[in-house]
Amino acid sequence: MENIRSRLRLGNKEEDVKLRQRKSQLYSKDDTCPLNCGALGVRLVLFVVAFRLVNCFLVQTSFVPDEYWQSLEVSHHMVFNYGYLTWEWKEGIRGYSYPLLFAFVYKILYYLNYDAVQLLKWLPRILQSLLAAFADVIFFFFIRNLENSDTAKWTFLCHLTSWFTWYCCTRTLTNSMETTLTVLALCYFPLPGSRSQNSWKYLTLVALAVLVRPTALIVWFPLIIYHFWQEENKLKLIIHQYALIGVLAITISTTIDCIFYGKLTFVQFNFIKLNIFHGVADFYGSHPWHWYFTQGFPVVIGPNLPLFLHGCTVAFRRYKILLITIIWTLTVYSLLPHKEFRFIYPVLPFCMIFCGISLANLKAWQRTVAAILVVSNLIPALYTGLIHQRGTLDVMGHLQSLCDVSRSNNLQPNVLFLMPCHSTPYYSHLHCPISMRFLECPPNLGDSYVDESAIFYDDPLQWLKASFPYKSSLPSHLVMFDVLEKDISGFLQGSNFVRTAEIFHTHFPEGRVGRNIFIYERH
Template sequence: MEKIRARLKFGDQGEKVKLRRRKSQLYTRKDESALSDGVLRVAVFSVVFRLINCFLVQTNFVPDEYWQSLEVSHHMVFNYGYLTWEWKAGLRGYTYPLLFAVIFKTLHLINCDSVHLLIWLPRIFQSLLAAFADVKFFSFVRSLEGRDTATWTFFCHLCSWFSWYCCTRTLTNSMETTLTCLALIYFPLPGSKTHCSKTYLTLVALAVIIRPTALIVWFPLLLYHFWQEDDKLRLITHNFIPVGALALVISTAIDCIFYKKWTLVQFNFLKFNIFYSVADFYGSHPWHWYLTQGFPVVIGPHLPLFLHGCSLAFRRYAILLVAIAWTLFIYSLLPHKEFRFIYPVLPFCMIFCGLSLANLKVWRRAAVSVLLVSNLAAALYTGLVHQRGTLDVMTHLHTLCDASRPQTTDVLFLMPCHSTPFYSHVHCPMKMRFLECPPDLGQDGYVEEAARFYSDPLIWLRTSFPYKSSLPSHLVLFNVLEKEISVFLQANNFSRTAEIFHTHFPEGRVGGSIFIYERH
């Protein structure tokens, strides 16, 4: 009897254990289902958000947005347009423009290559890629810090005015930042559950191919990985060297095909920037510019949260702070400085901002309100108003591309060089010219065309167009130039046909409005 009772008791316990296991499995499935539903909602929201972001950015930022991507892609597919001096000197790689060239070629093959699709599809592609990075970034922070911190980090990331302003643009800096954000997800940070050496190294290699200066951001991170790795020799021989070599071979092959000669872009990039100091030609700033202006503007209203987050997680994410400080330090040593150069470290900063908001209790609502209002105002103004004229003028010029006018149309841009996009935004072979400004590469007595023009606009116009038959049919200029050349305009029967708003903050040769003059 005792044996029977013992067996029955053991059987009851076994049933209880089985029941517990089933409940545990059921709860695990429910958790996984909830997590997947949460990620799906984040994904849908991110895609919709970035598409709205894309269409609400209708302004010009820097020339490279077009001249290092869309103009090159247009020339690759349609065999007309203008390539800047960097492409003639083998200084830029074709890998990034090739992405948009594929889109352009596909549109051309299906006879849908309208100018609107040529302008917006590359930006939509960039937006979807940014949305994918947003979702992966959210999942990554959730695996590190939990859902609450991940939610606030995601909020900070999406409401950043500078990310809104840049991430959907066809800038190499935008792609570099997206790839850096994705690579960080697979980087072996303390507590990371998704690290994969080959994946993150592949993404880093791609970022370096697209923009060689991406190596600045990743240099301390690569050193950290090497220092933490137990089998250092295997890391070098099985990961660093194979991934780096394969990326270099593929990018060189692409460049050789399109340059139609042996070209090592990375070597040319270093040669021109070290021996000729080409970057200095485009302006210089004091060494402290990134500390006093650059970084505070890029991080914007998030700065107090970032500083608070640093105090909370200084030790836990010290390597990210080192990467941020290193990037600011190296770029501070270079004379030529721009806001977009430090954009790739912004996702790193958002982790600290999210930690700050997650730990704020009393002041959280006030902080969220300030972030939303200030970032929204900056994002909408810079995206819809500030510096939009140079894009709107191309839309106006596109109306000249009808069946009869391209052969007789001759547009001259009397503006600082590369002020506007070019053939990628009109998509017809009408004649267009602008004041060129390649850097001085050692030529004796070299003076760029734009500098010669602005030194005495009237003399330049009279010597460049001695006969009325050689005059252009249209002139495009900022309003600040009109008074200086009014005599030339009147003498040659030019009349103003359009005035287009550009900015509320004119500066130097860049005016508040753009005028289009037509000769009658």
């Protein structure tokens, strides 16, 4: 009888082992898929989507002109056939693949007759937020399978509370999409210990990132070399994956660009030619070589820097390739004179892996450090998202009333922006074809070069007198930063301009950018 019972117990244990193995095999089909994690996956998806939507609506400030002028303004022009395209589009150094994403949204709104300006402003941001949320969820399960649940939890906390990720990920910037695609590609990259590695998926996502922003290749160059070095059948990898995916991506991208440019255009070649060989990027400012190491990177990673440094010492051996990629990216960008915080944003998720490992190893200090981390990131996230540099967006809301005036009274307002070029969004945030003009500042590309912005700021009064010799040619509205008012006060009084609005912009005015924005109307 005892033998029978023991056999039954042994049989039950064997069945349990087999059941766990079957579950493990089923789960390992795609370790990054949240749907395979049941209730946990569903709860996480709902939480992250809600989190990123809140993130989206709590970012009401401007960062850089490219979030409008290289995306929404182009999309608006593609669908509604009016607007302004900057010199990059005239020179063919920007691809239409990214603006095409938002153009689809605009086209659907147009066909449904729901193309209200608020929807044109917010739906692309919401779409960007949902894509970021999707990458967040995949990233969590990737870390959980790469490390363990505890490390995944702390890494995810660091990632979600990062002030710079909060500030950037929902914006319609090519850098935001590049980072989202980079996170997704990393989740399928053949890192040691990864159970979700898939060369086709990660290379396709890398190709998409490069199409959105050619400089994405800087981040992925050491990782692709690492993959090549680890691969046994190198010739097959080159021919069947690198070459095939690369040629297919370039073909699709070039086809899209040729359709919208109306001629044969190789955007990637033009981008490299003008920015690297002709040094056009230098026109927009330069920084010392060490800027990314002494200012750029510390600001971007923010309060997480101590955790990152500690995590590097703990996980250096296992994730050496990720650390090499971070250092490589900072070094390569340091060699270029023009530097911006957003350029190194794609390596920030790599840094969060080291931060999460650091927190997981602190044990007794975890909760205290996590609380400090959340608070210290929350303050700059909310300040930069809700307060700093919000005036250039708010002013477009004020000007929106001119669209209603032009429709009801058949008047034609004429707005002149006397500000550094591209300071505000344009028709994508008004969505009515009233006459607007701003001070242009294209780089010197050769023939008949005119930097209107530089000429204006050299002698504002002389420029205004030369541009508007007769009162009949004056604009109906002027938009300017407060620092300009004293320089042209005589012109404003003599031309019967009256200030009708004062809009806060920033607590940290600098140079030609003031604390407030003024709107003047001619009476």
